[in-house]
Amino acid sequence: MKTITIGLGTCGVSAGGEKVFKAFHDELKEHPGTFQIKETGCVGMCYREVLVEISNGGDVSHMYGDVTPERVGRIVDEDVIGNTVIEDWLVSGAGREKGFFENQTRIVLRNCGKIDPGSMEEYVGTGGYQALEKVLKTMTPESVIDEVLKSGLRGRGGAGFPTGTKWKLTRAAAGTKKYIICNADEGDPGAFMDRSVLESDPHAVLEGMIIAAYAVGSDDLYIYCRAEYPKAIARLNQAIGQARRKGYLGKNILGTHFSFDIKIKEGAGAFVCGEETALIASIEGRRGMPRFRPPFPANAGLWGRPTSINNVETFANISWIILNGGAAYAAYGTADSKGTKVFAMAGKVRRTGLVEVPMGITINKIIFDVCGGIVNDRKFKAVQMGGPSGGCIPASMCETPIDYQQINKTGAIMGSGGLIVMDETTCMVDVARYFLTFTQSESCGKCTFCRIGTKRMLEILERISIGQGTMNDLDNLEELSLQIKSATLCGLGQSAPNPVITTLKYFRDEYVAHIQEKKCPAHVCASLLTYTINDKCTGCTVCAKACASNAITGSRKEIHVVDQEACIKCGKCFTVCRFDAVDKL
Amino acid sequence: MYSVSGIAMLSTFKDFNLMQEHSNEEFKSFNVDVWQHDGHAGALIPLLQSAQNTYGYVSEQAINHISHVTGISQAEIYGVVTFYAQFRTKPLGRNVIKVCNGTACHVNGAKMVYDTVQDELNITYDETTDDGSFSLISVACLGCCSLAPVITINGEVFGRLDATKLRKILREAKKRARETAVQNN
Numbered sequence: 001m002k003t004i005t006i007g008l009g010t011c012g013v014s015a016g017g018e019k020v021f022k023a024f025h026d027e028l029k030e031h032p033g034t035f036q037i038k039e040t041g042c043v044g045m046c047y048r049e050v051l052v053e054i055s056n057g058g059d060v061s062h063m064y065g066d067v068t069p070e071r072v073g074r075i076v077d078e079d080v081i082g083n084t085v086i087e088d089w090l091v092s093g094a095g096r097e098k099g100f101f102e103n104q105t106r107i108v109l110r111n112c113g114k115i116d117p118g119s120m121e122e123y124v125g126t127g128g129y130q131a132l133e134k135v136l137k138t139m140t141p142e143s144v145i146d147e148v149l150k151s152g153l154r155g156r157g158g159a160g161f162p163t164g165t166k167w168k169l170t171r172a173a174a175g176t177k178k179y180i181i182c183n184a185d186e187g188d189p190g191a192f193m194d195r196s197v198l199e200s201d202p203h204a205v206l207e208g209m210i211i212a213a214y215a216v217g218s219d220d221l222y223i224y225c226r227a228e229y230p231k232a233i234a235r236l237n238q239a240i241g242q243a244r245r246k247g248y249l250g251k252n253i254l255g256t257h258f259s260f261d262i263k264i265k266e267g268a269g270a271f272v273c274g275e276e277t278a279l280i281a282s283i284e285g286r287r288g289m290p291r292f293r294p295p296f297p298a299n300a301g302l303w304g305r306p307t308s309i310n311n312v313e314t315f316a317n318i319s320w321i322i323l324n325g326g327a328a329y330a331a332y333g334t335a336d337s338k339g340t341k342v343f344a345m346a347g348k349v350r351r352t353g354l355v356e357v358p359m360g361i362t363i364n365k366i367i368f369d370v371c372g373g374i375v376n377d378r379k380f381k382a383v384q385m386g387g388p389s390g391g392c393i394p395a396s397m398c399e400t401p402i403d404y405q406q407i408n409k410t411g412a413i414m415g416s417g418g419l420i421v422m423d424e425t426t427c428m429v430d431v432a433r434y435f436l437t438f439t440q441s442e443s444c445g446k447c448t449f450c451r452i453g454t455k456r457m458l459e460i461l462e463r464i465s466i467g468q469g470t471m472n473d474l475d476n477l478e479e480l481s482l483q484i485k486s487a488t489l490c491g492l493g494q495s496a497p498n499p500v501i502t503t504l505k506y507f508r509d510e511y512v513a514h515i516q517e518k519k520c521p522a523h524v525c526a527s528l529l530t531y532t533i534n535d536k537c538t539g540c541t542v543c544a545k546a547c548a549s550n551a552i553t554g555s556r557k558e559i560h561v562v563d564q565e566a567c568i569k570c571g572k573c574f575t576v577c578r579f580d581a582v583d584k585l
Numbered sequence: 586m587y588s589v590s591g592i593a594m595l596s597t598f599k600d601f602n603l604m605q606e607h608s609n610e611e612f613k614s615f616n617v618d619v620w621q622h623d624g625h626a627g628a629l630i631p632l633l634q635s636a637q638n639t640y641g642y643v644s645e646q647a648i649n650h651i652s653h654v655t656g657i658s659q660a661e662i663y664g665v666v667t668f669y670a671q672f673r674t675k676p677l678g679r680n681v682i683k684v685c686n687g688t689a690c691h692v693n694g695a696k697m698v699y700d701t702v703q704d705e706l707n708i709t710y711d712e713t714t715d716d717g718s719f720s721l722i723s724v725a726c727l728g729c730c731s732l733a734p735v736i737t738i739n740g741e742v743f744g745r746l747d748a749t750k751l752r753k754i755l756r757e758a759k760k761r762a763r764e765t766a767v768q769n770n
């Protein structure tokens with residue numbers, strides 16, 4: 001019997017996946033017994049959601065993209081019952097998605113979009129929990145740590161600290177009660193790898209965490225997940241329940257004397273709570289304010305006990321490393337950065353979604369070979385890596401390989417894996433201002449340089465973006481950046497100036513254009529634009545009515561005119577016009 | 586228009602109408618068991634979350650109650666409430682519109698989205714329309730960046746928006762809100 005698998009990760013659901021799911025159910029009622037329906041998570045091709053895979057039971061399958069409820073009837077009639085593939089709707093049709101999967105190496109995402117995340121049997125069917133059995137029955141905690149050290153795995157949450165070393169330190173720390181925490185706070189606005197992994201393969205994360213607990217000598221595990229991810233939290237709760245029933249969690253796991261249990265803590269919406277000491281404060285029920293390190297959490301973490309905090313993606317790698325060996329993992333990548341990295345592709349790139357590539361491939365290769373280049377073939381300008389803590393790498397430097405050291409040299413950071421692609425219609429001053437607005441409002445307020453320094457930087461950037469900046473402001477920005485970097489307590493402050501430093505370094509001419517010519521070359525900064533009305537105007541008078549400063553004149557059915565003297569450049573006319581008749585330059 | 590988050594707390598204290606909505610009997614229903622089970626100060630945030638889930642916001646009465654159960658001072662609880670973006674000290678409108686201001690949405694036109702919503706509903710972020718039918722909230726990334734720019738209305742996601750498409754969505758939402766208001770009268 002044929003199986004129809006529908007992608008119902010958050011991306012699939014947002015694109016209308018549940019309606020498609022229901023449409024297939026309705027079809028099934030009409031043609032009972034002809035096929036079965038299954039749900040899965042996210043394969044990463046978010047730009048073609050809703051995705052539907054049809055398989056004939058064996059290994060043969062094909063996938064349709066952009067499926068709508070209206071298309072379901074034809075798919076069932078022609079393909080499922082009639083056995084004729086609808087070529088035009090295939091995601092791989094006419095070589096369209098060439099390179100997307102071929103250029104990836106999937107370790108973390110190995111099961112994502114393949115298995116039903118709600119079914120523990122399917123996870124076990126792909127070799128799930130074998131690593132845990134191997135660890136408990138044949139390996140000492142020390143040899144687990146050695147294997148992870150050998151793999152060269154570095155933390156995927158941003159800082160890139162060697163995972164094996166962190167476990168070793170936590171194991172060696174004095175005390176009997178120790179904790180494992182999974183950081184699923186995913187605060188970088190524009191990154192969604194952790195969400196996808198949790199939604200599509202929750203057991204892989206749980207298994208990694210339990211192995212970590214065995215390695216460091218902990219029996220108490222926490223997952224700190226952001227509350228904005230209700231689907232991920234539901235999946236985790238379900239998976240924890242299943243693992244408990246099957247005896248992978250609870251007392252005397254698999255007949256050994258080891259006991260592990262996992263609790264979920266929901267975040268409450270604060271970016272800084274992704275920072276490990278703030279996260280711990282938040283689990284303890286306090287305001288999520290970071291504290292000075294050392295002592296590091298490995299020595300004094302949750303409730304003052306030794307704690308190892310790792311990121312979702314870090315944990316998702318572990319069972320693969322145990323089963324295939326650290327050396328197999330280290331075979332991917334560069335001298336400094338081993339294995340693979342998942343990137344969340346967004347912005348002006350054609351194929352937005354999740355990709356997992358071996359370390360060491362170039363940024364250009366990800367953007368062009370894997371992700372199909374820039375939308376509408378516009379000019380590629382820069383890529384932003386590392387979110388609010390990262391920086392913008394200009395197109396001219398995108399031959400840089402994905403490698404912690406090499407990326408750091410550009411002034412950006414590897415970060416957690418958000419990769420926002422920008423083209424000629426993105427203003428770099430606006431990007432810098434955007435990130436500073438974010439870090440400024442998320443600063444916890446504990447240290448002066450972060451609280452006030454970022455505020456001053458933001459004020460300068462706001463001034464520049466409305467054409468009131470001076471050249472002196474650029475020096476002040478640089479000076480403030482250095483001071484904030486060196487005088488703040490936690491990673492939030494220390495990295496907050498990065499977006500400004502990198503855009504100033506690589507796109508200084510754009511800042512200068514804003515200041516000296518009072519122009520925004522990308523036509524983004526509203527106050528520096530000139531609004532005019534072209535001959536597509538039908539004279540509907542909507543813009544004239546909307547204009548708060550009465551700057552638009554013209555009678556019904558005649559082309560309207562903007563009085564540039566009176567115009568306050570609020571952009572309202574552009575927003576309200578339904579005929580594309582307002583130009584902004 | 587009134588503010589739905591943050592420092593407007595003090596004015597909530599004066600909001601007797603809202604406080605009287607919860608009789609003491611009703612009040613017990615939120616999950617104070619969290620405290621007994623956990624036994625740690627760590628239960629404070631889950632307690633606040635369950636208060637907010639039950640009533641839609643964290644009222645002064647909820648803070649009093651939590652303080653009474655846990656022995657944590659009201660001032661400290663208030664400090665925690667105002668630290669986290671999730672907690673509100675005022676109820677929301679009947680329909681909640683969230684506009685994503687994450688990086689992907691920003692680059693793909695979140696400003697256009699905000700301008701359009703603002704134009705249709707006449708409210709800015711953290712405000713509720715006078716008739717209480719819509720509240721507008723800004724969020725950092727809804728996790729569907731591949732569909733940017735994105736909004737949600739009562740949890741339902743609308744992506745790949747342009748001004749025309751968004752206006753249509755908002756007008757339909759307004760129409761539905763009016764219809765339910767008429768039905769309930």
Ligand SMILES: Cc1cc2nc3c(=O)[nH]c(=O)nc-3n(C[C@H](O)[C@H](O)[C@H](O)COP(=O)(O)O)c2cc1C
Pocket residue numbers: 154155156157158159160161163183184185186187188271272273274275276277309310311312314416490491492
């Ligand atoms: C401001 C700030 C925000 C952070 N946000 C996150 C986050 O959302 N997710 C995450 O895994 N790590 C985040 N980190 C990094 C954590 O502090 C920590 O290094 C990480 O969770 C360790 O796990 P890893 O070694 O597996 O990377 C953040 C750090 C800072 C300074």
Ligand code: FES
Pocket residue numbers: 189190191685686687688689690691725726727728729730731733734735
């Ligand atoms: S940036 Fe808007 S959904 Fe992620």
